[in-house]
Every structure is written in C-alpha cells, then in structure tokens.
Amino acid sequence: MEQVTIGMIGGGTVGSGVYNALKLNRALMERRLGIKINLLKIAVKAFDEPRPYPIPRGLLTTNWREVVEDPRVQIIIELVGGTTIARDIILTALKLGKPVITANKALLSAYGEELFSAAATNNANIYYEASVAGGIPIIKAIREAFVGNRITHIYGIVNGTCNYILTKMKEEGSDFAQVLEQAQKQGYAEAEPSLDVDGWDSMHKIGILASLAHGFWVSPEKIFVEGIRPVSLMDIRFAEQLGYTIKLLGIVKQIDSTASKGKSSRIQVSVYPALIPSSHVLARINDIFNAVFVRGNIVGETLFFGRGAGKDATASAVLSDIADAALDLKYETKSRLRPFVSHEKNGEIVPIGEVKSQYYIRLAVVDKPGVLAKISTIFGDSKISIASVIQPESRETEIVPLIMMIHSAPNSAMEKALSKIEKLPVVKSKPVMLRVENF
Amino acid sequence: MEQVTIGMIGGGTVGSGVYNALKLNRALMERRLGIKINLLKIAVKAFDEPRPYPIPRGLLTTNWREVVEDPRVQIIIELVGGTTIARDIILTALKLGKPVITANKALLSAYGEELFSAAATNNANIYYEASVAGGIPIIKAIREAFVGNRITHIYGIVNGTCNYILTKMKEEGSDFAQVLEQAQKQGYAEAEPSLDVDGWDSMHKIGILASLAHGFWVSPEKIFVEGIRPVSLMDIRFAEQLGYTIKLLGIVKQIDSTASKGKSSRIQVSVYPALIPSSHVLARINDIFNAVFVRGNIVGETLFFGRGAGKDATASAVLSDIADAALDLKYETKSRLRPFVSHEKNGEIVPIGEVKSQYYIRLAVVDKPGVLAKISTIFGDSKISIASVIQPESRETEIVPLIMMIHSAPNSAMEKALSKIEKLPVVKSKPVMLRVENF
Numbered sequence: 001m002e003q004v005t006i007g008m009i010g011g012g013t014v015g016s017g018v019y020n021a022l023k024l025n026r027a028l029m030e031r032r033l034g035i036k037i038n039l040l041k042i043a044v045k046a047f048d049e050p051r052p053y054p055i056p057r058g059l060l061t062t063n064w065r066e067v068v069e070d071p072r073v074q075i076i077i078e079l080v081g082g083t084t085i086a087r088d089i090i091l092t093a094l095k096l097g098k099p100v101i102t103a104n105k106a107l108l109s110a111y112g113e114e115l116f117s118a119a120a121t122n123n124a125n126i127y128y129e130a131s132v133a134g135g136i137p138i139i140k141a142i143r144e145a146f147v148g149n150r151i152t153h154i155y156g157i158v159n160g161t162c163n164y165i166l167t168k169m170k171e172e173g174s175d176f177a178q179v180l181e182q183a184q185k186q187g188y189a190e191a192e193p194s195l196d197v198d199g200w201d202s203m204h205k206i207g208i209l210a211s212l213a214h215g216f217w218v219s220p221e222k223i224f225v226e227g228i229r230p231v232s233l234m235d236i237r238f239a240e241q242l243g244y245t246i247k248l249l250g251i252v253k254q255i256d257s258t259a260s261k262g263k264s265s266r267i268q269v270s271v272y273p274a275l276i277p278s279s280h281v282l283a284r285i286n287d288i289f290n291a292v293f294v295r296g297n298i299v300g301e302t303l304f305f306g307r308g309a310g311k312d313a314t315a316s317a318v319l320s321d322i323a324d325a326a327l328d329l330k331y332e333t334k335s336r337l338r339p340f341v342s343h344e345k346n347g348e349i350v351p352i353g354e355v356k357s358q359y360y361i362r363l364a365v366v367d368k369p370g371v372l373a374k375i376s377t378i379f380g381d382s383k384i385s386i387a388s389v390i391q392p393e394s395r396e397t398e399i400v401p402l403i404m405m406i407h408s409a410p411n412s413a414m415e416k417a418l419s420k421i422e423k424l425p426v427v428k429s430k431p432v433m434l435r436v437e438n439f
Numbered sequence: 440m441e442q443v444t445i446g447m448i449g450g451g452t453v454g455s456g457v458y459n460a461l462k463l464n465r466a467l468m469e470r471r472l473g474i475k476i477n478l479l480k481i482a483v484k485a486f487d488e489p490r491p492y493p494i495p496r497g498l499l500t501t502n503w504r505e506v507v508e509d510p511r512v513q514i515i516i517e518l519v520g521g522t523t524i525a526r527d528i529i530l531t532a533l534k535l536g537k538p539v540i541t542a543n544k545a546l547l548s549a550y551g552e553e554l555f556s557a558a559a560t561n562n563a564n565i566y567y568e569a570s571v572a573g574g575i576p577i578i579k580a581i582r583e584a585f586v587g588n589r590i591t592h593i594y595g596i597v598n599g600t601c602n603y604i605l606t607k608m609k610e611e612g613s614d615f616a617q618v619l620e621q622a623q624k625q626g627y628a629e630a631e632p633s634l635d636v637d638g639w640d641s642m643h644k645i646g647i648l649a650s651l652a653h654g655f656w657v658s659p660e661k662i663f664v665e666g667i668r669p670v671s672l673m674d675i676r677f678a679e680q681l682g683y684t685i686k687l688l689g690i691v692k693q694i695d696s697t698a699s700k701g702k703s704s705r706i707q708v709s710v711y712p713a714l715i716p717s718s719h720v721l722a723r724i725n726d727i728f729n730a731v732f733v734r735g736n737i738v739g740e741t742l743f744f745g746r747g748a749g750k751d752a753t754a755s756a757v758l759s760d761i762a763d764a765a766l767d768l769k770y771e772t773k774s775r776l777r778p779f780v781s782h783e784k785n786g787e788i789v790p791i792g793e794v795k796s797q798y799y800i801r802l803a804v805v806d807k808p809g810v811l812a813k814i815s816t817i818f819g820d821s822k823i824s825i826a827s828v829i830q831p832e833s834r835e836t837e838i839v840p841l842i843m844m845i846h847s848a849p850n851s852a853m854e855k856a857l858s859k860i861e862k863l864p865v866v867k868s869k870p871v872m873l874r875v876e877n878f
Binding site for chain 2 (some may be wrong): 002021024025028029031032034040070129134135136137140141144145146148149150183215281297299300302303304305306315316317319321322327333337341343
C-alpha cells in the first residue's frame with residue numbers, strides 16, 4: 001500500500017481532535033482509501049498547553065518550519081488560526097509545492113486570492129472543507145455535488161455560538177447579555193465574543209461559499225454584516241406571535257433573473273439576523289448546530305445539517321481533506337480540483353442599499369391616537385407598503401411597542417424612512433429593524 | 440479546453456431531465472470543470488414517446504448499441520431502469536472500458552457485485568450518485584466526506600411516495616387507500632405502487648448506503664423490509680398524542696460496540712415504518728422530500744435533505760457524476776474512487792429477530808376489567824417491559840383500542856409474545872406492531 005506523510009501545525013482543540021480521530025479511525029480510513037496515512041510531526045505553541053486529547057510528546061515540536069520543511073512531509077495541515085503566522089505557514093508550504101489543508105476561514109476570507117494564486121504558481125493545492133460549517137461537507141457539496149447547478153440561494157446558519165444564544169433566549173426567555181454570559185461559562189462563546197456575535201465569523205464563511213457558488217472572489221468588505229446584538233427578547237417574542245423565528249443567517253442570493261440566462265451574476269451577500277417562518281426546516285436548527293440551505297436551479301431545495309465547530313466535527317472535515325489530498329498525491333493530480341475556479345467574469349455584489357428585503361419593524365411610540373397615521377404617511381411617501389401592524393394592548397404605560405411587517409422594499413428606502421420616523425416626536429426610541437426571509 | 444463525449448441510454452423522465460439540465464447549465468459547468476461536455480447521442484425506446492422536456496430528433500436513436508459502441512462515446516449514462524436491458528447496457532459499456540453513470544438502484548441492489556467486479560476487470564468505473572435520494576449527494580457524503588468516520592447510524596427517508604402518503608394521511612386525516620389514489624392521480628405514485636409502498640425501493644437504496652458505510656456488500660435478501668400498508672390513520676393519531684410521527688425509514692445501525700474498536704461490524708439493515716419523536720428534524724421532512732440522517736463516530740449527527748426523485752433533482756446528481764467521470768478521464772484516473780471498496784471482512788447483518796427495538800403496540804380488546812392483566816402477564820413472562828399504556832375512553836362500544844409503548848426487546852421475543860396475545864379470547868384482531876426509533 002502506498003503511504004502519504006503528513007505534518008500538522010497546531011495541536012489545540014482542532015489539532016488534537018485530528019490526532020485523536022486518526023488514532024481511532026486510521027486503519028478504517030486506510031482500508032477505504034488504499035493509502036497509508038502517516039502523521040509524522042505536529043508543531044505546537046507549547047509542549048504542555050492544555051488540549052482535549054493528549055498527543056504523545058515524541059510527535060511534538062515548537063518549530064513549525066521543522067514540520068513544513070521536513071522533506072519527508074508531503075501534506076501540511078494548518079490549524080493554528082489567525083491571519084499572521086498561518087499565512088506564513090501556508091505560503092511556505094505552497095512554495096515547497098506541498099498541498100495544504102486548512103480550517104482557517106478568517107485567513108481565506110482575508111487572503112484567499114493570494115493563497116490560491118500561490119497554490120497555482122507552485123502546482124500545489126489548498127483543501128479547506130473544515131473552514132465552513134465544521135463537519136458539514138458543504139464545500140464538497142457546492143463544488144462537486146452541485147457543479148451542474150446555478151446556485152440561486154444559500155441561507156446558512158454557520159455560527160454555532162449565535163445559534164446557541166438565539167435558541168436559549170427563545171427557550172429560556174432570557175436576554176442577550178444573560179445568555180452570552182452563560183455561553184461563555186459553558187465554553188460556547190469566547191471571552192471576547194465579537195468575532196461570533198457581531199457576525200464576522202459568519203461573514204468569513206458565507207464569503208467563501210458565495211465565491212465558490214458564483215465563481216468570483218467575494219471580498220469581505222463587500223459583504224453587509226449585522227450581528228445579533230440588536231435582537232432583543234421582545235423581538236423574539238413578537239416574531240414568535242407572527243409565526244417567525246429569528247436566526248443569524250449568512251445569505252447569498254442571486255438578484256438578477258438575467259443571470260439564469262448566463263448573462264451576469266449580480267448577487268446579494270449578507271449576514272444579518274432575520275425572521276424566518278417557524279415552519280421552515282431552518283427554523284428548527286437549534287443550539288450549537290449549523291445548517292446550510294442551498295437552492296440550485298436544477299436540484300431545487302436542499303439542506304445540510306450538522307455540527308459546525310468543535311474538535312471532532314472539524315476533525316471529520318480535515319480527514320476528508322486528507323483523503324482527497326492523499327488521492328491527489330497518489331494519482332499525481334494535485335490540481336484536479338483547483339481551490340478556486342474563477343468562472344464568472346461579470347460577477348458583482350449588489351450593495352445592501354439596492355437589495356430589496358421584507359422587514360419587521362418595532363417602534364416605541366406614545367400611546368395616543370394618530371400615531372399610526374403619522375408613521376404610515378412616511379412609509380407611504382417612501383413607497384413602502386405595510387403588510388400588517390400589531391399594537392399590543394397598552395399596559396397603562398405611556399410608551400408602547402408598535403410592530404409592523406413591511407412588504408419588499410429597497411434597504412436604502414427603508415433606512416431613509418426610518419430615519420424620518422425616528423425624528424417624529426411620538427417615536428420615543430431608535431426603531432428596531434430586522435429583515436424577514438420568506439424563502 | 441479538453442472535451443469528453445457522452446452517450447445516454449434512456450430519454451424518459453430522468454433522461455430528458457439530464458438533457459435539459461445540460462442545455463441550461465452546460466456552459467457554466469464547463470467553465471467550472473475546464474472540460475467541454477459533448478452529449479453526442481441518446482438512445483430511446485421510441486422517438487415519439489412523451490417526455491417532460493423535448494429532445495431534438497437528431498440526437499436520438501432507438502438502438503442502444505449504436506450509442507454504447509460508438510468509438511467517439513467515452514462515458515455512458517444508463518437511465519433506462521429495470522434489471523434486464525440496463526444490465527446488458529452497463530456490462531457492454533464496461534467491457535469496452537467505458538465508465539458508466541447510472542441512477543439504477545434496483546440494478547445495483549440485485550447485481551452490484553457483478554457490475555463492480557466487471558468495472559474492476561475492465562479498468563472502468565461506475566458512478567451512481569443518482570441511485571440514492573435523487574439530488575441529495577449522500578453517496579459522495581458517505582464515501583468521501585465521511586471517509587474518516589465509522590458510520591454508526593443511518594436513518595433515511597428515501598422514498599418520496601411513501602413520505603407523501605404518510606404526510607397526507609396525517610395532515611388530511613385520510614386513510615391509506617384514499618391518499619394512495621390521490622397520489623396516483625398526481626403522479627406521485629405508480630399505478631402498481633408495490634415497489635414504493637411495500638418498501639422495496641427503500642430497500643434498494645438503504646442496501647447501497649449500508650454497503651458503502653460498512654464495507655461489505657449487503658445482499659437485499661438480508662434486509663428486513665416492511666412497507667407502509669400496515670400504518671393506519673388511527674396509529675398516526677395515537678402516535679401524535681404520544682409525541683411521535685410515523686415515517687418509513689431505511690435503517691443501518693451498528694449493533695456491536697466492539698465494532699468501534701475495529702473488531703467486527705455487526706449491523707442492522709432494515710426498512711420499516713417507525714415512530715420517531717415529533718421534535719426530531721427527520722419528523723419535519725414532509726411530502727415528497729427525502730432526508731438522510733447520518734451519525735459518524737467523529738462528525739456526530741448530520742442530516743442531508745432534498746428532493747429524492749424527479750427529472751431535475753436526479754439530473755443534478757447525474758451531472759455531478761458526469762463531472763467526476765470527466766475529471767477521471769482527463770487525468771487518466773478511472774479508478775481513483777472504485778465504485779465499491781470491500782473494507783470489512785467480518786461484516787455481518789444481524790437477523791431482525793435478534794435486533795432489539797422499542798415498540799408501539801395497538802390491540803383491539805374487549806372493554807372489561809382484567810384484560811390488561813392478561814396481556815401484561817404474557818409480556819412479563821417474555822421479559823418484555825411495558826413503558827406506558829393508553830386506553831382511550833370507551834365510546835360505548837364493546838371493542839376498544841389499547842395502546843402500549845414497549846421498552847427495548849428483541850424482535851423475536853416480541854413476535855412470540857404477540858402471537859400469544861393474539862390468541863387471547865379478549866383480543867379481537869391481529870395486533871398492530873410498529874417499531875419506535877428514539878435516536
């Protein structure tokens with residue numbers, strides 16, 4: 001049986017997960033592949049850092065160059081995270097013509113084009129199934145299984161921390177701050193939670209999926225991002241009454257119908273908390289689970305569900321990439337599937353202002369007659385139509401919530417209308433605006 | 440750009456779907472792959488048979504050998520169905536060293552080993568993503584994405600007709616016969632529905648998934664199969680009260696814990712209607728949709744959802760196989776992924792009698808004291824424990840239903856106990872027994 005020799009940089013959560021998964025399943029995997037897998041060396045930050053699964057001392061080094069530059073090592077797995085050393089590691093490996101496996105979405109988001117171009121120049125390859133949605137094989141699905149589809153819609157719950165927080169807020173009736181604290185204690189949220197709760201991590205992932213689906217590289221600065229901090233328990237409850245559930249979604253939507261005729265590809269790429277119908281399968285994806293809903297013009301609706309993070313689920317994706325990289329080495333087909341194929345010259349991201357959405361609006365208004373008329377007039381003047389209004393019964397307070405569901409309108413028009421509404425003397429706080437996705 | 444030339448046998452529902460999908464998306468697919476795709480010829484039963492998408496007359500022939508034996512044709516797509524001519528077509532193509540793409544689960548179920556061996560002998564390959572669950576890339580997921588996982592559980596809703604019937608029975612409160620008739624009118628069920636409603640189609644599919652996951656070929660005669668005819672509206676309603684939904688499941692379960700240590704692989708492979716918790720995501724899969732729940736020892740729980748049949752969804756899977764076959768031709772790696780890898784020498788199917796299940800039992804009993812005692816005694820003597828009992832209030836009839844939920848017990852013990860119970864004078868009809876899957 002042939003053998004491939006692998007070196008890994010990173011021995012923390014995911015790294016030790018990969019070590020453990022190989023320990024458990026290496027023999028099975030080798031029989032399936034017909035290739036022996038030899039994990040020769042692992043570079044770590046410190047020998048004695050705490051890790052979920054122990055790694056024998058003999059495999060460890062603290063010098064990543066020792067791994068990458070070892071002539072016996074044929075495939076490099078980069079699991080250090082971040083965008084500095086990780087970039088050096090990958091570029092060094094590629095320059096040596098060594099294929100790289102990475103779970104690093106932040107790095108791909110920021111430096112994808114540079115890395116892919118380095119892979120092409122050096123006849124190497126980059127495998128990154130583990131970078132989006134952990135154990136869910138969504139990269140393989142989009143690149144390979146749906147290669148014959150124009151992908152018209154992607155809706156992804158791709159951040160487990162946010163999904164956990166929104167689920168607990170709804171189930172326990174707690175507010176954001178409380179649940180965040182609880183999630184931090186349980187290890188589901190970082191001490192500095194911004195990467196997750198402000199939507200940046202989802203942005204990294206949805207940008208990668210958008211790029212693969214639409215064939216032009218989507219720069220992160222073109223992605224509109226809103227996190228879950230603006231979602232209050234009150235909004236979760238009103239949404240529930242209206243038959244909706246609030247989820248943080250990464251969204252990739254083909255805007256132009258002409259695109260289906262092969263003309264051009266104008267797409268929306270955004271991350272925001274959205275109201276989705278509670279009957280939709282995505283609304284049932286709870287806790288730390290991830291799911292990606294994909295619609296193709298041939299396959300129709302599909303959904304992929306699983307664990308989006310964690311030592312084991314992510315390791316499963318890394319093992320899948322090890323298999324592909326090993327086969328590509330064995331058959332000398334290092335560029336069989338290039339890490340990114342630019343196949344849409346005229347692709348463009350539609351700015352959020354031009355995107356049409358439906359909306360949920362919550363206002364805090366003075367409880368007296370004529371208020372609704374004033375607000376409706378502003379919407380009417382902006383050619384925005386109201387689908388429904390809920391005014392919960394006043395509990396003898398002077399300021400009451402007013403909920404409005406709004407038909408499809410451009411985001412720029414909505415923003416202008418809301419800034420006018422905010423200035424009305426009867427409106428007592430900044431309007432809450434959440435988008436509604438009815439699929 | 441290199442080119443591959445393809446010939447197709449079958450121009451009916453799926454065949455014309457593939458033709459149409461290529462017409463729509465060929466240019467996109469070619470840009471993604473870097474390979475031109477030339478569909479040269481299509482063999483059909485009759486030039487003027489009705490088909491959902493028209494195919495130009497110039498592409499058609501009624502002689503399949505003309506397609507398979509054309510030296511220009513490099514890849515054969517077999518979409519005629521059945522197990523006679525389809526087998527000839529595939530064997531003929533393989534003997535010519537031509538890779539074959541097929542959606543034919545019945546053929547693979549019956550002749551898989553013969554066909555795979557012919558592929559190996561002739562250095563060709565068989566691609567069959569379209570054979571299980573239509574547009575859902577479940578073959579790719581199990582073979583490639585989860586290559587590093589021991590697959591401990593598969594629960595598949597893999598027959599759209601049955602899922603449609605069970606969904607409508609529940610939603611509309613209709614009985615099986617009514618809904619079947621309606622499904623036949625709408626084209627969701629065949630005039631001869633046995634293949635679907637008696638579970639045979641699910642058996643073909645789950646046998647293929649079981650074989651791939653566990654590495655030994657599962658003969659169909661070893662699969663326990665029960666269709667949906669025994670499911671009555673009354674059972675759907677009682678299940679609902681108990682918090683369950685009834686679905687026809689294809690089930691592959693690892694039985695032995697020793698298997699996880701790589702010792703052996705004793706598995707249950709069955710098809711039967713089962714009560715599953717209504718809160719589980721599989722219970723939400725309705726109408727004609729399919730879904731496959733897969734648990735791996737590394738990745739944990741995953742689920743794949745989509746359309747399991749139909750001209751377009753199945754075409755999407757065929758296009759995915761065209762891409763893989765085209766890449767394998769381009770890179771001369773025809774056996775990169777063999778159609779089946781035997782990797783478990785000691786694999787064995789546990790007979791249903793030895794499988795432990797939980798159960799839902801419905802009896803029709805005489806409405807008088809002491810009945811429950813008699814039944815409980817038989818269960819007790821058989822070491823079967825009752826989890827709960829529901830005796831709906833009598834509506835002044837003499838015969839009343841008695842519902843029992845039963846803890847885990849071997850199927851053989853349950854069968855024996857039920858045959859004793861059936862003979863009790865107070866039991867007035869054949870007991871209804873459905874299995875319960877709590878995941």
